[in-house]
Amino acid sequence: MINRTALVMGAHGFALGFALSCIGFADWGEVHRMFTLVDLRLLFTFVGAVGLTAAGFAIVGRGRALGSRPLQRGTVVGGVLFGVGWAISGACPGASLVQLGEGRVAALVTIAGIVVGVRLHAVARARWLTWDHGGCES
Amino acid sequence: MSAYWPWWASALALSAIAVGYVHLLGRTMGVSGSVARTLRYRQELAAERTERGFESDAELVIALAQATRDAFGELAPALDATSVPAPAGALAPARRLPIAGEVMFLAMMIGGAFVAATLRGAFAVRLDMGEEFARLVGTGARGLGALFVGGLLVGLGTRLAGGCTSGHGLAGCARLERGSLIATACFFGTAILVSRAMEMSP
Numbered sequence: 001m002i003n004r005t006a007l008v009m010g011a012h013g014f015a016l017g018f019a020l021s022c023i024g025f026a027d028w029g030e031v032h033r034m035f036t037l038v039d040l041r042l043l044f045t046f047v048g049a050v051g052l053t054a055a056g057f058a059i060v061g062r063g064r065a066l067g068s069r070p071l072q073r074g075t076v077v078g079g080v081l082f083g084v085g086w087a088i089s090g091a092c093p094g095a096s097l098v099q100l101g102e103g104r105v106a107a108l109v110t111i112a113g114i115v116v117g118v119r120l121h122a123v124a125r126a127r128w129l130t131w132d133h134g135g136c137e138s
Numbered sequence: 139m140s141a142y143w144p145w146w147a148s149a150l151a152l153s154a155i156a157v158g159y160v161h162l163l164g165r166t167m168g169v170s171g172s173v174a175r176t177l178r179y180r181q182e183l184a185a186e187r188t189e190r191g192f193e194s195d196a197e198l199v200i201a202l203a204q205a206t207r208d209a210f211g212e213l214a215p216a217l218d219a220t221s222v223p224a225p226a227g228a229l230a231p232a233r234r235l236p237i238a239g240e241v242m243f244l245a246m247m248i249g250g251a252f253v254a255a256t257l258r259g260a261f262a263v264r265l266d267m268g269e270e271f272a273r274l275v276g277t278g279a280r281g282l283g284a285l286f287v288g289g290l291l292v293g294l295g296t297r298l299a300g301g302c303t304s305g306h307g308l309a310g311c312a313r314l315e316r317g318s319l320i321a322t323a324c325f326f327g328t329a330i331l332v333s334r335a336m337e338m339s340p
Contacts, residue, residue, distance in 0.1 A: 003239075009235065009243040010239070010245070013243035014247070016250065017248060017252075019254075020247075021254035022142060026251065028271045029270040029271070032271075035329045035330050041145045044149070051153075057313060066313075075321050078298025078324075082324075084291050084332050088284050088285075089289050098248075099251075099267075109282050112286060113285065117297070
């Protein structure tokens with residue numbers, strides 16, 4: 001069952017978890033100091049990463065060839081809700097897993113919340129089809 | 139003060155991972171998307187079983203054309219291997235990654251963080267989220283309740299917006315996707331406002 005693609009994905013997951021932990025992206029205090037603009041290290045990290053990724057996509061060429069995604073109707077509302085949740089929990093979806101890996105057991109509560117939120121969206125989407133989506137893939 | 143990587147090393151590492159993911163896997167990396175696919179693994183496995191019956195997209199198109207002819211008669215055009223147009227470039231559908239890979243991706247994130255924290259002597263099983271969290275949000279049940287509500291908003295919000303920090307913020311913004319730029323401005327802007335409000339409230 002575990003093929004080469006799955007192994008490559010696992011390797012990227014490992015690298016991402018490792019890096020996010022060393023960057024401090026899963027540290028509530030560090031993330032809070034980024035949002036209050038008291039410490040700009042993580043903000044520079046983010047902006048720098050976007051710039052370097054854009055350069056990497058241009059060199060490798062594959063990033064641009066993927067075709068663009070349709071604009072989802074829930075983009076603004078979803079972004080705002082995510083922003084509130086991130087400021088409170090100090091975790092984006094990736095960071096919650098990193099917190100758990102670092103031994104912060106309370107992250108299990110955050111992860112439970114994320115699972116409920118994703119499920120809630122799936123139920124809402126099934127019931128009110130027109131709510132958010134432009135495409136059939138999420 | 140901080141034992142964490144400097145910003146330039148952090149940016150370099152994150153971009154290398156994001157570019158490597160697209161280069162090797164043919165899809166942009168997005169943690170919230172992987173979470174959502176993992177949570178609906180039953181449908182995803184069913185879709186994988188269906189796709190496995192066909193060697194290629196062309197074979198699938200031919201089979202669909204035959205089924206159409208079976209249902210609607212000779213009016214529907216007959217297709218064979220030579221008359222199926224090959225999807226190419228920007229028209230090719232984004233690749234569907236194996237669900238086992240999504241699970242590996244998420245599980246190994248936990249593993250990678252564990253190894254990183256252990257190597258720098260920071261691993262410790264603990265219930266708290268740090269002193270700032272205790273001061274600004276709360277401890278005990280209040281803190282855990284806040285984490286649950288926060289997580290719920292993260293889960294719901296990222297699905298409504300169609301991505302999170304990795305999918306929209308990193309990969310999407312790097313490709314100047316309109317939706318990603320809007321979503322990133324919304325979640326970063328809101329998080330900044332909420333965090334400032336938390337500092338001001340007693």
